[in-house]
Amino acid sequence: MNPVDYLRISLIDRCNFRCHYCVPDEASLQYLLTSEQLSNGEILTLLEQVFIPLGFRKFRLTGGEPLLRPQLVPLVRAIAHLPGVEDLSMTTNAYLLADLAQDLYNAGLNRLNISLDSLNPETFDQIIGNRGKSRWQQTWEGIQAAHRVGFDPLKLNVVVIPGVNDQEVLDLAALTGDRHWHVRFIEFMPIGNDKLFNERAWIPSEELRQRIRAKWGLETAFVQGNGPADIFKIPGAKGTLGFISQMSECFCDRCNRMRLSADGWLRPCLLNEAAQMDLKTLLRTGVPPREIRAAVKALLDQKPEINFKMRDMGTTTGQYGRTMSQIGG
Numbered sequence: 001m002n003p004v005d006y007l008r009i010s011l012i013d014r015c016n017f018r019c020h021y022c023v024p025d026e027a028s029l030q031y032l033l034t035s036e037q038l039s040n041g042e043i044l045t046l047l048e049q050v051f052i053p054l055g056f057r058k059f060r061l062t063g064g065e066p067l068l069r070p071q072l073v074p075l076v077r078a079i080a081h082l083p084g085v086e087d088l089s090m091t092t093n094a095y096l097l098a099d100l101a102q103d104l105y106n107a108g109l110n111r112l113n114i115s116l117d118s119l120n121p122e123t124f125d126q127i128i129g130n131r132g133k134s135r136w137q138q139t140w141e142g143i144q145a146a147h148r149v150g151f152d153p154l155k156l157n158v159v160v161i162p163g164v165n166d167q168e169v170l171d172l173a174a175l176t177g178d179r180h181w182h183v184r185f186i187e188f189m190p191i192g193n194d195k196l197f198n199e200r201a202w203i204p205s206e207e208l209r210q211r212i213r214a215k216w217g218l219e220t221a222f223v224q225g226n227g228p229a230d231i232f233k234i235p236g237a238k239g240t241l242g243f244i245s246q247m248s249e250c251f252c253d254r255c256n257r258m259r260l261s262a263d264g265w266l267r268p269c270l271l272n273e274a275a276q277m278d279l280k281t282l283l284r285t286g287v288p289p290r291e292i293r294a295a296v297k298a299l300l301d302q303k304p305e306i307n308f309k310m311r312d313m314g315t316t317t318g319q320y321g322r323t324m325s326q327i328g329g
């Protein structure tokens, strides 16, 4: 079994985008009150007294949109300075990044993964559910700011949707030619989006690799990361290409992570809603951190048995109570 040393922490369930694959039905979403979210102090207590002593070393801040979280920079600084934190990263849509990139970098954030599903402003706005002034340019400026500040590796996440953005796969891959960027293609997952999902709603990574191989060739490569991407590069390119293939090539056997939601639920497997533990209530009812640590350790020990496999889930999605924006991706 892989050591489980990677915690994805959702800082907020709200988002300034409405990507249809992630929040398909906004009307049914109930947002958390601030008082229902873990505070900065509670997150730090859990990391310092529960997760780091249990061997967690890699932490990713996500959401919703993590850049919407008030007091984000002090939180990043405090986490980065905790003894035992070896890798602190964030996944963001970059819309608010241009003004925050330098402060986040100075605070100790090591790495950024940025969602960018299209290079075409119209397609981009369609995917993120924007009907007003285009948001593409400001997002692109956020990515450029992250690059200028020095985030390295800088990864771009693309959820590939047939007929929507799959015709851009070669253009997106070409970004890696003369930039030290890492473009990752993610297979669309059936989580919280029952009405959208069917077997034709996603494209296997191998099909995308064939398209890229036919144009430029592909070789295996490496880039720093804790996630499930298989890494390749176009021969001679500065950057790499990653493929996250949870639908076609289950990677659960090498699972190394748990997830903490913005309201303090610890989820040992992305797909297993039943196995969650409510750490916020334990903290707020005065359960001592060493007892919470023991409870989390017991959950960790069970993890191989409670890991669900995407391919065993089929496309029956009704069992997910939370959307990806509420889980943190």
Ligand SMILES: Nc1nc2c(ncn2[C@@H]2O[C@H](COP(=O)(O)OP(=O)(O)OP(=O)(O)O)[C@@H](O)[C@H]2O)c(=O)[nH]1
Pocket: 060, 062, 089, 091, 113, 155, 157, 186, 189, 224, 225, 226, 227, 228, 229, 244, 246, 255, 257, 270, 310, 328, 329
């Ligand atoms: N099925 C499944 N998909 C995952 C899991 N972790 C990440 N993913 C998918 O990979 C996407 C990208 O994840 P990121 O937030 O960029 O993080 P990462 O790939 O773990 O990050 P690195 O440390 O840079 O490798 C997620 O949004 C999911 O779609 C997982 O545990 N299970």
Ligand SMILES: C[S@@+](CC[C@H](N)C(=O)[O-])C[C@H]1O[C@@H](n2cnc3c(N)ncnc32)[C@H](O)[C@@H]1O
Pocket: 015, 021, 022, 062, 063, 064, 065, 066, 091, 092, 093, 113, 114, 115, 157, 158, 159, 186, 187, 188, 189, 190, 191, 193, 324, 325, 328, 329
């Ligand atoms: C939930 S978002 C949160 C962070 C930030 N708002 C962002 O978009 O980068 C994290 C990741 O989940 C991915 N994601 C959301 N819904 C997905 C789905 N149904 N299938 C695959 N990936 C999904 C997004 O593309 C993004 O890379």
Ligand code: SF4
Pocket: 015, 016, 017, 018, 019, 022, 023, 063, 064, 065, 093, 115, 324, 325
């Ligand atoms: S993928 Fe990220 S940016 Fe898009 S709606 Fe979900 S949380 Fe927001």
Ligand code: SF4
Pocket: 251, 252, 253, 255, 256, 257, 268, 269, 270, 271, 307, 308, 309, 310
């Ligand atoms: S689906 Fe569950 S077991 Fe598989 S990689 Fe994701 S979190 Fe791990």
